[in-house]
Amino acid sequence: MNYLIVVAHSGDEILGCGGTIQKLIKSGAGVSVCVLDGKRRYGERMNEEIIPDHRMALSSFGVNGNNLWTLEERRETVPFSSLVSFIERCMVENNIDSIITYHPAVGDRERREAARATQKASQLYKKNKDLRPLVALMYMEFPSSTDVSLDPTVRWFSPNFYVTLTKEMLEKKEKAVTLLRSLDAVTSAETIRGVAAMRGAQSGSVYSEAFESVYIRV
Numbered sequence: 001m002n003y004l005i006v007v008a009h010s011g012d013e014i015l016g017c018g019g020t021i022q023k024l025i026k027s028g029a030g031v032s033v034c035v036l037d038g039k040r041r042y043g044e045r046m047n048e049e050i051i052p053d054h055r056m057a058l059s060s061f062g063v064n065g066n067n068l069w070t071l072e073e074r075r076e077t078v079p080f081s082s083l084v085s086f087i088e089r090c091m092v093e094n095n096i097d098s099i100i101t102y103h104p105a106v107g108d109r110e111r112r113e114a115a116r117a118t119q120k121a122s123q124l125y126k127k128n129k130d131l132r133p134l135v136a137l138m139y140m141e142f143p144s145s146t147d148v149s150l151d152p153t154v155r156w157f158s159p160n161f162y163v164t165l166t167k168e169m170l171e172k173k174e175k176a177v178t179l180l181r182s183l184d185a186v187t188s189a190e191t192i193r194g195v196a197a198m199r200g201a202q203s204g205s206v207y208s209e210a211f212e213s214v215y216i217r218v
Helices: 011-027 049-057 081-095 110-120 169-177 190-202
Strands: 002-007 031-037 069-070 096-102 136-140 161-165 207-218
Touching: 002 011, 002 081, 002 110, 011 049, 011 096, 011 136, 011 161, 011 169, 011 207, 031 081, 049 069, 049 169, 049 207, 081 110, 096 110, 110 136, 161 169, 161 190, 169 190, 169 207, 190 207
Parallel strands: 002 031, 002 096, 031 069, 096 136
Antiparallel strands: 136 207, 161 207
């Protein structure tokens, strides 16, 4: 089984499902990461400085550096069609079976665009008859999809699928986040552990990561 995780910013997949990535790799599954942010800068740091950190963090999980795909658009905004095309390319070249991305109610515009583009790309099999439908499409829990609920008309993240983590997996996830200074302002180690403990309690384990399954084809 080959998984593609689509994110807007480097390292978001570690924060959202870093433990699950470890578990997939350990099971023998293939994991690729598609980063859609085409901006030159992340705060004061250049894109060229962020990517090595990202590769190092992923390699600590056993993910091959060649499986990190970044959209190298050199402009402030990237057309929606370009986002979809890049995800589709990642799907085809990595023989993807399942996709993980943000919940559509995630807080900021770029992450919402990534979720929308992933939904569109997931239908690639309808226009390319040589491709099989995806086995699964899932939304990972990401802080800004659950920590601020300002609009009561929006359907927020509602977990229905849990992946149990060991203490060692959680500690490795926390350590990987420290390698990505771009995530410092997003959350803390205490938050990561607290959310994992809460989801663990909901799913009958000590620690878990939560997802909302759009569909799983058996």
